Amino acid sequence: MAVTLAPMHSRDRRYHHGDLRAALLSRAEQTLREKGPAALSLRELARDLGVSHAAPSRHFKDKQALLDALALTGFERMADVLEASQESVEETFAARIDAVVRAYVGFAQENAVLLDLMYSVKHDPTASEDLVVAVGRWSEIVELLVEEGQRSGEVREGPMERVGLTVFAVLHGYADLAAAGMLPPEVTEHGLDEVIAFILRGSAPDRPS
Amino acid sequence: MAVTLAPMHSRDRRYHHGDLRAALLSRAEQTLREKGPAALSLRELARDLGVSHAAPSRHFKDKQALLDALALTGFERMADVLEASQESVEETFAARIDAVVRAYVGFAQENAVLLDLMYSVKHDPTASEDLVVAVGRWSEIVELLVEEGQRSGEVREGPMERVGLTVFAVLHGYADLAAAGMLPPEVTEHGLDEVIAFILRGSAPDRPS
DNA sequence: ACCTGAACACCGTTCAAGT
DNA sequence: ACCTGAACACCGTTCAAGT
Numbered sequence: 001m002a003v004t005l006a007p008m009h010s011r012d013r014r015y016h017h018g019d020l021r022a023a024l025l026s027r028a029e030q031t032l033r034e035k036g037p038a039a040l041s042l043r044e045l046a047r048d049l050g051v052s053h054a055a056p057s058r059h060f061k062d063k064q065a066l067l068d069a070l071a072l073t074g075f076e077r078m079a080d081v082l083e084a085s086q087e088s089v090e091e092t093f094a095a096r097i098d099a100v101v102r103a104y105v106g107f108a109q110e111n112a113v114l115l116d117l118m119y120s121v122k123h124d125p126t127a128s129e130d131l132v133v134a135v136g137r138w139s140e141i142v143e144l145l146v147e148e149g150q151r152s153g154e155v156r157e158g159p160m161e162r163v164g165l166t167v168f169a170v171l172h173g174y175a176d177l178a179a180a181g182m183l184p185p186e187v188t189e190h191g192l193d194e195v196i197a198f199i200l201r202g203s204a205p206d207r208p209s
Numbered sequence: 210m211a212v213t214l215a216p217m218h219s220r221d222r223r224y225h226h227g228d229l230r231a232a233l234l235s236r237a238e239q240t241l242r243e244k245g246p247a248a249l250s251l252r253e254l255a256r257d258l259g260v261s262h263a264a265p266s267r268h269f270k271d272k273q274a275l276l277d278a279l280a281l282t283g284f285e286r287m288a289d290v291l292e293a294s295q296e297s298v299e300e301t302f303a304a305r306i307d308a309v310v311r312a313y314v315g316f317a318q319e320n321a322v323l324l325d326l327m328y329s330v331k332h333d334p335t336a337s338e339d340l341v342v343a344v345g346r347w348s349e350i351v352e353l354l355v356e357e358g359q360r361s362g363e364v365r366e367g368p369m370e371r372v373g374l375t376v377f378a379v380l381h382g383y384a385d386l387a388a389a390g391m392l393p394p395e396v397t398e399h400g401l402d403e404v405i406a407f408i409l410r411g412s413a414p415d416r417p418s
Numbered sequence: 419a420c421c422t423g424a425a426c427a428c429c430g431t432t433c434a435a436g437t
Numbered sequence: 438a439c440c441t442g443a444a445c446a447c448c449g450t451t452c453a454a455g456t
Contacts, residue, residue, distance in 0.1 A: 044447095053450095054423080161395075162403040166383070166407045168382075169386055173379055186370075198379075201411045207416070229440090262430090262441095266430090267438085420456085421455085425451085428448075429447075434442095435441080
């Protein structure tokens with residue numbers, strides 16, 4: 001019966017969608033969130049949006065291209081969240097780490113499936129240039145933070161690949177466990193304090209003995 | 210458990226495979242490793258093994274059941290590797306952590322895609338009971354290790370959900386980054402020393418000041 | 419430029435039937 | 438018990454054609 005176009009909603013655009021690309025991304029994320037990555041189908045997406053099954057190919061070369069684009073928006077939003085966490089925060093390493101850990105873990109919990117997608121896409125060798133840029137943006141945040149801590153004497157000396165990377169590993173590991181639902185419920189926010197304290201102890205300078 | 214049976218076709222296998230279940234799992238892992246999870250198809254698996262496309266359904270209810278079973282073997286092998294890492298190792302917290310970190314990261318690097326599968330399956334609410342058991346086996350290893358360290362005074366006091374979980378988060382985060390190929394190449398093994406030192410500092414008791 | 423509709427090859431799942 | 442072969446509904450991708 002669906003031969004007539006866009007009949008249901010009076011305020012619908014012309015026979016082509018208007019901003020199909022954005023609509024596809026948004027709807028895809030919703031499906032991902034609600035039914036998981038295995039349930040994501042281009043044809044169903046098109047059906048939901050009231051366009052033909054071939055329409056998405058005008059905006060995304062193939063399914064993987066849509067997933068890549070979705071992951072990219074995830075990285076960008078993540079970077080935004082991390083950068084925002086550093087605004088109007090006391091300029092000590094402890095305060096900054098506290099803010100960034102809470103922001104990262106919060107994002108991970110609210111966007112667990114998207115985070116999975118982000119990391120699996122990044123794993124892919126054919127990753128786009130934009131994506132590399134977006135990843136760089138938020139690994140830089142941790143780097144800057146650590147370097148600042150080193151200058152102020154709050155963080156032990158050493159190259160970024162050692163100190164910064166390890167701090168990031170803690171951050172990422174805890175967020176990943178939280179997103180995967182592996183943390184006992186009462187630990188989820190309580191545990192954050194311990195993680196932050198752990199990072200501070202682990203990255204503190206040696207005390208003269 | 211008869212292994213040899215009457216042959217059927219000219220030179221190939223018998224008409225039923227013999228141990229199709231194990232063959233499916235093994236071949237699925239190989240495909241996963243070589244071509245990634247998106248390229249895994251039950252029909253292709255069956256083709257590769259010379260059985261009809263409907264044969265796998267005798268052993269796995271559906272595709273997800275096969276993936277679950279594959280993830281389970283991953284968890285079991287992981288537990289084996291971790292347990293093996295604790296044999297004939299000096300009985301100090303430092304030595305034990307060193308061994309377990311290297312084992313975990315090593316496994317993660319050699320089985321990156323499988324690890325992804327393991328965590329995505331564990332994320333699934335319909336996870337089997339066997340799987341929960343297998344996960345428990347290796348989170349216990351870290352717990353025992355931390356408790357032992359606490360008794361010997363090498364590790365600060367505190368409940369397992371605080372100290373043990375955080376140690377595990379570092380371990381997991383670094384392994385995940387390594388598996389995802391996010392570590393600069395020269396860091397991969399060099400960085401392990403820093404991670405281990407970080408864990409030791411982070412979990413050490415407070416020094417009287 | 420943007421989308422449709424038909425076509426193609428492939429997929430997961432089910433099921434009666436064979437051995 | 439274990440597997441086959443056909444059938445069904447669905448999928449991703451491509452492409453000539455419409456507007």
